[in-house]
Amino acid sequence: MRPDDDDYRAFVDARYSRLVRAAVLIGCREQDAEDAVQDALVRCYSAWGRVSAADDREAYVYRVLVNGIVRGWRRRWRGEIPHGELPESPSAADPAAAVVVGHSVRAALSRLAPAQRQVLVLRYFADLSEAQIATVLGIAPGTVKSRASRALVALSEDSSLGDLVTQTPRRTNDQGE
Numbered sequence: 742m743r744p745d746d747d748d749y750r751a752f753v754d755a756r757y758s759r760l761v762r763a764a765v766l767i768g769c770r771e772q773d774a775e776d777a778v779q780d781a782l783v784r785c786y787s788a789w790g791r792v793s794a795a796d797d798r799e800a801y802v803y804r805v806l807v808n809g810i811v812r813g814w815r816r817r818w819r820g821e822i823p824h825g826e827l828p829e830s831p832s833a834a835d836p837a838a839a840v841v842v843g844h845s846v847r848a849a850l851s852r853l854a855p856a857q858r859q860v861l862v863l864r865y866f867a868d869l870s871e872a873q874i875a876t877v878l879g880i881a882p883g884t885v886k887s888r889a890s891r892a893l894v895a896l897s898e899d900s901s902l903g904d905l906v907t908q909t910p911r912r913t914n915d916q917g918e
Contacts, residue, residue, distance in 0.1 A: 781806040857892035
C-alpha cells in the first residue's frame with residue numbers, strides 16, 4: 742500500500758456519489774455514469790501525486806471526469822437507447838412529486854447544449870466556482886459566465902419547468918424576507 746492510498750481512499754469515499762450524480766446530470770445513464778466515474782478515479786489514482794499537488798484537486802478530478810465523458814460521446818453511437826428512469830431520492834412528504842421534479846429537471850437539462858449542461862451541473866450541483874469550472878473545461882471564465890447565462894435563459898423559457906416554479910416553495914432568509 743502506497744502512503745497516498747489512505748488520502749485517495751478518503752477522497753473517493755467522500756465524493757464518489759456526488760461524482761456519479763454529476764455525471765448523470767451531465768447526460769450519462771446511471772450505469773454509464775458509474776463507469777465514467779470509475780474510469781476517472783482510476784486515471785486519478787495512477788497520477789494521485791499530481792492530483793493531490795494540484796491547487797484544487799476536486800476541480801482536477803471533475804476535469805478528468807468531464808473529459809472522459811466527452812471522449813465517450815465522441816466514440817459512442819448516439820442513437821436511441823431505451824432505458825428506464827430511476828427516481829430521485831424521494832422526499833418522505835411526497836415521493837411522487839420528487840420523482841416528477843427530478844424527471845422534469847433531467848429532461849430540461851437534456852434539451853440544453855452539452856456545453857451549457859456541463860457548466861450548470863458543475864456550478865449548481867458540484868458547487869464549483871466560475872474559475873474552477875473554467876479550469877475543468879479548459880475555457881475562459883467569461884465563457885463560463887456566458888454559457889451559464891444562456892443556459893439559465895433557456896431553462897427559464899422551458900415551458901415544462903413553468904409549473905415546477907409555481908409549485909416549489911421559495912426559501913426565505915432567517916428574517917422572513
